[in-house]
Each structure stands twice: as C-alpha cells, then as structure tokens.
Amino acid sequence: MKHVLAVVLVLNFLVELLAAASLIGGENGIRAAGASPAGRWSMHYGFAVIAIASAGAWLWPRRHELAALTPVLGILTTFHLAVLTSLLIAGDQPAGVAMHALLGVLFSVLLVLRKRVAAR
Numbered sequence: 470m471k472h473v474l475a476v477v478l479v480l481n482f483l484v485e486l487l488a489a490a491s492l493i494g495g496e497n498g499i500r501a502a503g504a505s506p507a508g509r510w511s512m513h514y515g516f517a518v519i520a521i522a523s524a525g526a527w528l529w530p531r532r533h534e535l536a537a538l539t540p541v542l543g544i545l546t547t548f549h550l551a552v553l554t555s556l557l558i559a560g561d562q563p564a565g566v567a568m569h570a571l572l573g574v575l576f577s578v579l580l581v582l583r584k585r586v587a588a589r
Contacts, residue, residue, distance in 0.1 A: 470579075470582060470585050470586045470588075471532075471533070471586065473575075473579070473586075474532060474579060474586050475532075477572070477575045477576065477579060478524075478525030478528070478529070478532075479525070480572070480575075481521070481522065481524070481525055481545060481572055481576075482522050482523075482525050482526070484522075484568055484572065485518050485519070485521050485522035486518075486519070486522045488515070488518050489515045489516070489518040489519050489522060490515075491515075492511045492512065492514055492515030492518065493511075493512055493515035493516065494515075495511065497510075497511040497512075498511050498512050498515060499512050521545070521548055524541050524544065524545055525541075527541070528541040533586075533587050533588075534587060535583060535584065535587040538583050538586060538587050539580075539583055542576055542579050542580040542583055543580060545572075545576045546573065546576040546577050546579075546580050549569045549572040549573035549576055550569075550573040550577070552565075552569045553566065553569040553570050553573050556569060
C-alpha cells in the first residue's frame with residue numbers, strides 16, 4: 470500500500486501542476502486577467518491548484534503517520550470528488566472528468582484503507 474500511496478501522490482502532483490499551468494498560462498489565464506472575470510477566475514483557480522498539487526509534498530515526510538495521513542487524504546478526496554461533481558454538471562470537459570474520477574476513487578480507497586497505508 471505504501472507504493473500505491475506514493476504513486477497516487479506523485480500522480481496528483483503532476484496532474485495538478487499541469488492543470489495549474491494550463492489555467493494560469495491558457496487563453497483565460499494571466500494574459501486575460503484584467504480583461505474579463507473569466508480570466509481572473511482561471512488565473513486564481515490555477516494558483517489555488519498549486520496548493521492541492523503540493524499536498525503530497527507537505528505530507529511526504531510523515532506519510533506513514535495516521536495523524537498526518539488522515540486529513541491530507543480527506544482533503545484530497547474531497548477536492549477531487551467536488552471538482553468531479555462540478556465537471557459532471559458542466560459536461561464540457563471529459564478529460565477532466567476522467568482524471569478527477571480516477572484520482573477521487575484512488576484517494577477514496579486510500580482514505581478507507583489509511584490504517585493499512587500508515588502501517589510500517
């Protein structure tokens with residue numbers, strides 16, 4: 470389970486950094502920041518996504534401690550399932566739906582099995 474946790478945390482990091490780069494650098498990102506409310510939203514959300522990407526890095530030194538593992542897995546599960554819900558409602562981003570569904574399921578499983586994940 471420790472290897473699964475490591476892979477999922479790295480996958481989350483890479484996916485969310487890619488999302489941040491596309492939101493910040495995309496057509497509705499930093500270049501459109503002063504031009505439209507959509508630009509501001511995309512840019513702000515892009516920078517916020519960096520926080521979600523960094524969650525695994527903050528957890529890494531204590532990833533085998535249940536007290537540290539539980540809140541981070543809970544936050545990441547909630548984030549991915551909430552974004553998945555939003556994307557499903559909008560219905561216009563099938564790649565985002567697939568990625569957040571995958572990460573939502575993986576983090577949900579890790580959250581349920583967190584005692585086994587934390588065991589040394």
